[in-house]
Amino acid sequence: MIPINNFLVLSSVLFSIGMYGVLARRNAVLILMSVELMLQAVSINFITFAAYLDPENFTGIIFAVFVIVIAAAEVGLALAIVLRLFRNRQTANVDEADLMKW
Amino acid sequence: MTYEEVIFYFVAALVIAGALGVVVAKNIIHSALFLILALMAVAALFILLAAEFLAIVQVMVYGGAVTILILFAMMLTRVRDLPAPRDGAQKPFAALAAIAFGITSTIAVTSTQFPGESDKINVIAFDSVSDALFTVWALPFEIASLVLIVALMGAIILARGEEGE
Numbered sequence: 001m002i003p004i005n006n007f008l009v010l011s012s013v014l015f016s017i018g019m020y021g022v023l024a025r026r027n028a029v030l031i032l033m034s035v036e037l038m039l040q041a042v043s044i045n046f047i048t049f050a051a052y053l054d055p056e057n058f059t060g061i062i063f064a065v066f067v068i069v070i071a072a073a074e075v076g077l078a079l080a081i082v083l084r085l086f087r088n089r090q091t092a093n094v095d096e097a098d099l100m101k102w
Numbered sequence: 103m104t105y106e107e108v109i110f111y112f113v114a115a116l117v118i119a120g121a122l123g124v125v126v127a128k129n130i131i132h133s134a135l136f137l138i139l140a141l142m143a144v145a146a147l148f149i150l151l152a153a154e155f156l157a158i159v160q161v162m163v164y165g166g167a168v169t170i171l172i173l174f175a176m177m178l179t180r181v182r183d184l185p186a187p188r189d190g191a192q193k194p195f196a197a198l199a200a201i202a203f204g205i206t207s208t209i210a211v212t213s214t215q216f217p218g219e220s221d222k223i224n225v226i227a228f229d230s231v232s233d234a235l236f237t238v239w240a241l242p243f244e245i246a247s248l249v250l251i252v253a254l255m256g257a258i259i260l261a262r263g264e265e266g267e
Contacts (some may be wrong), residue, residue, distance in 0.1 A: 007213040016204030021125035023196030055224030071219040073253035080257035
């Protein structure tokens with residue numbers, strides 16, 4: 001039997017790694033990939049809670065489905081924005097996307 | 103150690119290795135390949151949690167669509183002449199913040215006694231998930247599909263560019 005804490009600790013480690021990627025990397029596509037890792041950590045948490053604590057209603061499973069839907073929409077939209085940025089500024093570096101900086 | 107735990111630790115090691123590869127790899131194409139490893143290992147984790155439906159969705163959506171989209175975006179936004187963006191200055195602070203968050207949430211998780219906690223993974227039947235999704239959760243489901251179509255239309259309009267470009 002796997003204790004519930006194993007899954008929860010794994011998901012917090014995964015979330016921390018994604019957080020490091022978001023904060024440390026400067027490439028817009030890499031930041032998106034790190035956000036994907038963080039969303040995965042959240043999905044693991046939801047499914048763990050559904051499987052261990054709430055098997056009658058399994059709300060966590062439903063929520064994980066919605067997390068995946070929103071993540072797909074987010075990736076499509078964000079990559080379109082990155083492509084647009086690249087076409088206008090010839091860069092995918094988020095530090096150089098400073099047109100709206102006052 | 104039971105065989106379940108052995109499988110869990112193996113899959114968890116794959117997840118962590120893939121995730122670390124994503125954030126530390128120098129070459130962004132390598133990062134994308136590590137991302138595929140991490141996402142597929144997470145799908146294995148879903149199977150371990152008896153959520154086969156989500157594992158299949160994970161393989162189809164992430165393995166099939168998202169990583170391919172990311173690889174396309176990388177190939178379209180690669181600058182061969184310029185050096186890759188340097189990410190130096192905030193690295194130690196980022197590592198500090200991430201480690202602090204990890205330690206805090208790990209302590210929070212391990213010291214919490216969850217109400218109604220069972221010591222085993224309860225198998226949730228595939229058909230009851232689909233029943234709930236199309237009855238109790240029908241409205242959020244429809245809204246999610248609306249969000250998807252709006253986001254994808256926006257993506258097409260953004261990426262297509264203006265007339266005469």
